[in-house]
Amino acid sequence: MSASEQPHPTRPSIAASTGYRLGRVLAPNRAYRWLAGRIEARPRLRRWFTAAERHSKQRLFGCRMCGQCALPATGYACPMSCPKQLRNGPCGGVSANGDCEVYPGRRCVWVIAYERAERAGHSADLTLLQRPVDHRLAGSSSWLNYWQGRDEGLWTSDDGLAHPAPVHRP
Numbered sequence: 001m002s003a004s005e006q007p008h009p010t011r012p013s014i015a016a017s018t019g020y021r022l023g024r025v026l027a028p029n030r031a032y033r034w035l036a037g038r039i040e041a042r043p044r045l046r047r048w049f050t051a052a053e054r055h056s057k058q059r060l061f062g063c064r065m066c067g068q069c070a071l072p073a074t075g076y077a078c079p080m081s082c083p084k085q086l087r088n089g090p091c092g093g094v095s096a097n098g099d100c101e102v103y104p105g106r107r108c109v110w111v112i113a114y115e116r117a118e119r120a121g122h123s124a125d126l127t128l129l130q131r132p133v134d135h136r137l138a139g140s141s142s143w144l145n146y147w148q149g150r151d152e153g154l155w156t157s158d159d160g161l162a163h164p165a166p167v168h169r170p
């Protein structure tokens with residue numbers, strides 16, 4: 001991977017409120033599921049659709065095509081643009097002024113995410129726990145995965161603290 005291909009914190013080029021509106025428009029329903037099925041049945045159409053998603057979301061969010069889009073829970077700032085690709089908040093290296101440890105002078109994408117979510121009244125989303133990424137879906141269309149229900153349960157419905165997972169000891 002060349003330096004230019006490395007993830008770097010990206011400030012989205014659209015407002016969070018626009019992202020939330022788009023999110024509502026793209027919410028799964030029977031029509032989208034039918035459409036996704038038709039697209040997936042045609043390899044060329046699927047490649048075209050995936051390329052269109054890549055092109056638009058790279059420009060808007062610095063999307064890395066992880067295939068399991070976390071944007072609705074992160075203030076519409078892409079967590080995969082974090083150089084460490086952390087999905088559950090910033091590392092311990094974020095500076096006091098909010099800059100990224102790896103790219104000083106660039107704002108940490110998790111600080112951007114919080115600021116955007118807070119302005120849109122969605123700061124509580126940042127307490128939800130993102131589940132591990134399924135790397136087998138990397139490069140695929142997150143919209144198709146979303147409409148087909150392949151990314152359900154990407155994040156918890158609460159902060160997970162009320163019902164922590166049991167600790168298994170040998």
Ligand code: SF4
Nearest residue numbers: 063064066069070078
């Ligand atoms: S699909 Fe993955 S990489 Fe792309 S914007 Fe969503 S979270 Fe980021």
